[in-house]
Amino acid sequence: MSTQSKKVMVIGGGIAGLTAAWELAGLGAQVALVEKADFLGGNAIQYACKATDECRQCGACAVESMLKNVVNEPAISVYLATEVAGIDKNGNFKVGLKKSDAARDTKACESGYTANPTGCAAVKGYSLNNAKYYLADGSLNPETTGSADSLEVDAVVVATGFTPFDPQIKSTYRYKELENVVSGMDLEAGKRANGTVLRPSDGQPPKKVAFVQCVGSRDERLGNLWCSQVCCPYALRTAQSMKYKDPELDITVFYMDIQNTGNDFPVFYQQCKDEMKFVRNIPVDMYKTDDDRIRTRYMAAEGNSEAVEDVFDLVVLSVGIMPGADNASLSETVGAPLNDDGFFACADKLNRALTGQEGIFVAGTASGPKTIAESIVHAGQSAGEVMKYLGRAS
Ligand SMILES: Cc1cc2nc3c(=O)[nH]c(=O)nc-3n(C[C@H](O)[C@H](O)[C@H](O)COP(=O)(O)OP(=O)(O)OC[C@H]3O[C@@H](n4cnc5c(N)ncnc54)[C@H](O)[C@@H]3O)c2cc1C
Ligand code: SF4
Ligand code: SF4
Incomplete structure (x- = not known):
């Protein structure tokens, strides 16, 4: 045959x-x-x-x-x-x-x-x-x-x-409980449906956004030791396209490591660093403010135990790739x-x-x-x- x-x-x-x-x-x-x-x-x-x-x-x-x-x-x-x-x-x-x-x-x-x-x-x-x-x-x-x-x-x-990581498993992020804490999947689908990123609580464009990297991946407590490889590229590209649309937008990226996104990575990463704030620390607890924003605390810098508090209109959890x-x-x-x-x-x-x-x-x-x-x-x-x-x- x-x-x-x-x-x-x-x-x-x-x-x-x-x-x-x-x-x-x-x-x-x-x-x-x-x-x-x-x-x-x-x-x-x-x-x-x-x-x-x-x-x-x-x-x-x-x-x-x-x-x-x-x-x-x-x-x-x-x-x-x-x-x-x-x-x-x-x-x-x-x-x-x-x-x-x-x-x-x-x-x-x-x-x-x-x-x-x-x-x-x-x-x-x-x-x-x-x-x-x-x-x-x-x-x-x-x-x-x-x-x-x-x-x-x-x-x-x-x-x-694959299955996208379910951020409800990391309960301190209070995903599904706080409307303005969304996952990377939610952000993608919302941006595709609306043509732009809007805050779930009031349908308004956010002015200050945090991306939290490595949600579900590289996590010893969960036993998920692998790097999902895609969440740095998708988060940074999305952040950059949001910044392009609204140059006044204030973006902070909380990370442990940034995954190389390909041949153009050094130039791309430098552009991102020029346009956004990068903090090498992952915030843990999320709280709702009276005006529906998200308050969180994180360590100011590596080796510096001083806690800093910041408030965001929208927090995006960069979920990774699970089996x-x-x-x-x-x-x-x-x-x-x-x-x-x-x-x-x-x-x-x-x-x-x-x-x-x-x-x-x-x-x-x-x-x-x-x-x-x-x-x-x-x-x-x-x-x-x-x-x-x-x-x-x-
Ligand atoms: C939030 C997020 C954003 C991302 N953004 C990007 C990006 O911008 N660029 C990029 O390159 N990559 C991105 N990725 C990665 C991208 O999603 C994957 O590379 C891609 O989806 C992989 O395709 P796949 O066909 O292997 O798996 P999937 O997209 O998961 O497709 C698998 C299919 O198999 C079906 N299926 C599952 N089980 C069964 C079964 N038992 N029987 C029959 N059918 C079944 C499912 O319903 C599904 O349709 C992102 C990932 C995440 C989590
Ligand atoms: S791609 Fe980036 S965010 Fe995703 S697991 Fe790897 S280092 Fe973390
Ligand atoms: S950025 Fe480029 S590759 Fe991605 S959807 Fe738009 S046109 Fe396609």
């Missing part, structure tokens, strides 16, 4: 899964893209553009482009609100599928699906612009999504992504091990698409923190490895 007639299942429809599916289809495979949520695009579909007078290369718009490719590709069948129930390997893989919890919402509005896709749960999670695009383009329709109890495939790519919620169960189902941190282990340091289980590959943040650009590259590598494997198996 030639690789042209091979079938591959990609589990997870974030940027990694979309890219893997698209690359595999381009290489001649028939692809089943199985997504647990009732929309495609994963976490990154809700991120905002961070351009100032120029593109800051945050990668967010790459997700929409890939989404467009995938829904228009006839060799890719999309299974929304669907999960893997079990896998039997007997030559190829027989994969049992079941509807996920998200299916309930989708079903409730099935009748309005074609007539009013923007009002339907099937497109929940898309930005306003993206929803309009789909409405005008007509690409997302019932024919592009499928449903099945089981499928037979020759290889599987696990691209189930996907289904990693443990999925690892058992597909027979691919996890590493000590709970991400899918890469069997070969030089070939990070391999899981050690024959025919099962991994792509994107399912195997650990990555940016959008890195997830795209990893997914491309995984697709290439799948085709090599299928070539050997045929």
Whole structure:
């Protein structure tokens, strides 16, 4: 059998899964893209553009482009609100599928699906612009999504992504209790929906903002020792785009270390230091003032035990990348091990698409923190490895 007639299942429809599916289809495979949520695009579909007078290369718009490719590709069948129930390997893989919890919402509005896709749960999670695009383009329709109890495939790519850290676990930040303490995810989604950053309590633009880095990552008490790699770049790029929009905006970044954001990092970091205040200390307790602002205390400087108090209109918790919620169960189902941190282990340091289980590959943040650009590259590598494997198996 030639690789042209091979079938591959990609589990997870974030940027990694979309890219893997698209690359595999381009290489001649028939692809089943199985997504647990009732929309495609994963976490990154809700991120905002961070351009100032120029593109800051945050990668967010790459997700929409890939989404467009995938829904228009006839060799890719999309299974929304669907999960893997079990896998039997007997030559190829027989994969049992079941509807996920998200299916309930989708079903409730099935009748309005074609007539009013923007009002339907099937497109929940898309930005306003993206929803309009789909409405005008007509690409997302019932024919592009499928449903099945089981499928037979020759290889599987696990691209189930990550879970953003839940700041409620760090209770002293009083996330969800104080309206003007938000997470990095909230900030992205709000900026994308409103086109600008607004304070949740009164819908007004903030004048003084704090970013608190390393929330959930590099935290010994939580046992999360890894650096999430993406929270410095996203926080600083967002802060810079906010400052570009409002040069009077007062921004303080509380940090332990700043992660290198790429080739342009020294210039970019210097620009940020010129425009914002950096404090190498992480504040702990947050209090609400009578006028709905957030008061916090921190040590003035390293080695200086003097506590300083400051008040902000908005505090942004730069949450990190945690292992996907289904990693443990999925690892058992597909027979691919996890590493000590709970991400899918890469069997070969030089070939990070391999899981050690024959025919099962991994792509994107399912195997650990990555940016959008890195997830795209990893997914491309995984697709290439799948085709090599299928070539050997045929
Ligand atoms: C607050 C925040 C801001 C960020 N901003 C940026 C940025 O500006 N630029 C940048 O480069 N990176 C950014 N990142 C990182 C970026 O989010 C990731 O690089 C990217 O989302 C990884 O894509 P992924 O496909 O691996 O995972 P995900 O985006 O997590 O997608 C995984 C998909 O798999 C699905 N899934 C999960 N489990 C199952 C299952 N059992 N069955 C079927 N489907 C399943 C999920 O529903 C989801 O759709 C940010 C991260 C955070 C936390
Ligand atoms: S979304 Fe990011 S990569 Fe795209 S134009 Fe805006 S800044 Fe540039
Ligand atoms: S990327 Fe920055 S904020 Fe995120 S864990 Fe690493 S050092 Fe901390």
